[in-house]
Amino acid sequence: MDGLAASFPDSAVSQDVSLEREFEQRLADCPTLAYRVALGVLRNTAEAEDVAQEAMLRAYRNFHRLRDRERFRAWLVRTAWRLALDRIRASGRRERRENAAYVDSQRGAGTGDVAAAHEFERQVAKALDALPEKLRLVMTLAAIEGYNTGEVANLTGLPEGTVKSRLFLARKKLAESLEWIVKKNPSR
Amino acid sequence: MDCQKKSEQMRERIHDFALGEVSPKSELELLAHVAECEACREAYGQAEAVRSLTDRGVETLVAGEPSPQFMTRLRARIAAEPASERWSWYAWRIWEQVSREPRSYAAGAVVLATILAVLVLGLPRRHVSAPTVTEIASAVSVPPGVATNSPKSLAIPERPREKLASRYVPSPRIQREPEVLVPKGELLAVVRFYEAVHSTPVESEQVYAAQEEPQKPVELKPIEITPLEPLAKPVPNSDNGPGLF
Numbered sequence: 001m002d003g004l005a006a007s008f009p010d011s012a013v014s015q016d017v018s019l020e021r022e023f024e025q026r027l028a029d030c031p032t033l034a035y036r037v038a039l040g041v042l043r044n045t046a047e048a049e050d051v052a053q054e055a056m057l058r059a060y061r062n063f064h065r066l067r068d069r070e071r072f073r074a075w076l077v078r079t080a081w082r083l084a085l086d087r088i089r090a091s092g093r094r095e096r097r098e099n100a101a102y103v104d105s106q107r108g109a110g111t112g113d114v115a116a117a118h119e120f121e122r123q124v125a126k127a128l129d130a131l132p133e134k135l136r137l138v139m140t141l142a143a144i145e146g147y148n149t150g151e152v153a154n155l156t157g158l159p160e161g162t163v164k165s166r167l168f169l170a171r172k173k174l175a176e177s178l179e180w181i182v183k184k185n186p187s188r
Numbered sequence: 189m190d191c192q193k194k195s196e197q198m199r200e201r202i203h204d205f206a207l208g209e210v211s212p213k214s215e216l217e218l219l220a221h222v223a224e225c226e227a228c229r230e231a232y233g234q235a236e237a238v239r240s241l242t243d244r245g246v247e248t249l250v251a252g253e254p255s256p257q258f259m260t261r262l263r264a265r266i267a268a269e270p271a272s273e274r275w276s277w278y279a280w281r282i283w284e285q286v287s288r289e290p291r292s293y294a295a296g297a298v299v300l301a302t303i304l305a306v307l308v309l310g311l312p313r314r315h316v317s318a319p320t321v322t323e324i325a326s327a328v329s330v331p332p333g334v335a336t337n338s339p340k341s342l343a344i345p346e347r348p349r350e351k352l353a354s355r356y357v358p359s360p361r362i363q364r365e366p367e368v369l370v371p372k373g374e375l376l377a378v379v380r381f382y383e384a385v386h387s388t389p390v391e392s393e394q395v396y397a398a399q400e401e402p403q404k405p406v407e408l409k410p411i412e413i414t415p416l417e418p419l420a421k422p423v424p425n426s427d428n429g430p431g432l433f
Contacts, residue, residue: 027259027262031254031258031259031262032253032254035252035253035254035258036250036251036252037250039249039250039252040246040249040250043249045252045255048254049254049255049258052254052258053258053261053262053265056262057262057265057266057269060266060269061269120245121245121248121249123245124242124245124246124248124249125249127242128246128249139246140246140250143243143246143247143249143250144250147243164208165209167208168204168207168208168209171207171208171239171242171243172204172207174242174246175207175235175238175239175242178238178241178242178245179238181241
């Protein structure tokens with residue numbers, strides 16, 4: 001019994017150390033993902049940061065319960081997505097979000113294009129918000145991951161074929177909503 | 189080939205193709221058609237422009253990096269996590285280790301059995317004895333008939349006091365009810381008093397009546413008084429001379 005009792009704490013502590021290290025590695029690359037997922041829902045940098053922090057904190061608290069560490073990114077994405085949706089629903093900030101300065105940036109747009117860019121982003125955001133949640137999630141993740149359907153399938157746990165068809169449906173609906181802008185301003 | 193008049197269905201397929209609905213079966217066929225048909229090429233280009241624009245629009249919405257203070261804040265929050273959270277972390281890891289080890293189940297069973305044994309056998313027992321009534325040995329000898337008047341249920345067989353003293357072992361754990369000491373001959377009165385207290389209101393007359401022995405009525409006899417007889421006069425003795433008077 002003595003050997004048994006003595007062996008447990010050491011191995012547990014060493015595993016804790018390895019867990020801590022593993023979580024540290026996740027800390028290095030996952031916050032951006034959580035932040036972007038939250039930003040895709042909230043469209044507000046400060047709120048997106050709050051949600052990303054909360055998601056990472058929950059990830060830290062429950063990291064030891066996650067048996068398949070490779071699913072950490074998918075887990076974090078789901079957590080951030082749910083937290084962002086909860087925040088939107090709880091505070092009823094949809095209208096405020098729509099009127100907010102999107103992403104607080106104009107990313108190099110010229111002075112003359114600022115108003116047009118604002119308007120276009122507003123329309124895109126409006127069309128994206130009008131999508132069903134399943135399509136919206138796939139579309140947002142595809143935009144984050146550079147439209148790599150395999151990666152989106154990993155993050156969502158869906159078959160790749162399902163991701164492709166949802167992505168197509170999302171694009172089709174977005175195109176229907178935004179086609180008039182393209183036709184009106186073909187220079188884009 | 190101009191399919192402008194041919195069918196709207198083909199244009200729909202071209203549009204979907206441009207938006208990413210790719211079927212390997214029809215992909216080559218559509219590509220070939222787009223290469224030949226100017227109208228469909230135009231429709232394809234337009235649909236692709238819309239797609240690229242929407243994609244870029246969505247990308248813009250989700251683009252960005254968290255602020256430089258993000259990681260600092262996050263690390264501070266993790267460090268400020270309550271100790272219980274950290275302990276749950278360690279506890280979970282230890283539990284995972286223990287649960288994988290078969291010997292731990294045996295050890296757990298032994299610990300459980302020990303706890304149960306202590307709980308069942310080790311607890312102090314409380315002895316509650318019924319109150320006893322003992323008569324004090326009276327210095328006055330009482331006829332044996334008086335003692336038999338006491339009810340048998342409360343009558344305590346008389347034992348030599350030495351035996352009682354030797355049997356009595358005071359224990360701090362055992363709590364005994366105090367004994368009621370009753371003077372010799374008043375046992376019946378106490379019993380009646382006890383019964384009266386627990387049944388009806390007490391009447392002192394009953395208690396006194398039980399306490400005192402029934403007294404016989406005093407018989408009064410007339411006193412005979414006999415008249416006093418006069419004392420006889422002394423006869424002077426002439427022979428002995430005059431007397432003292």
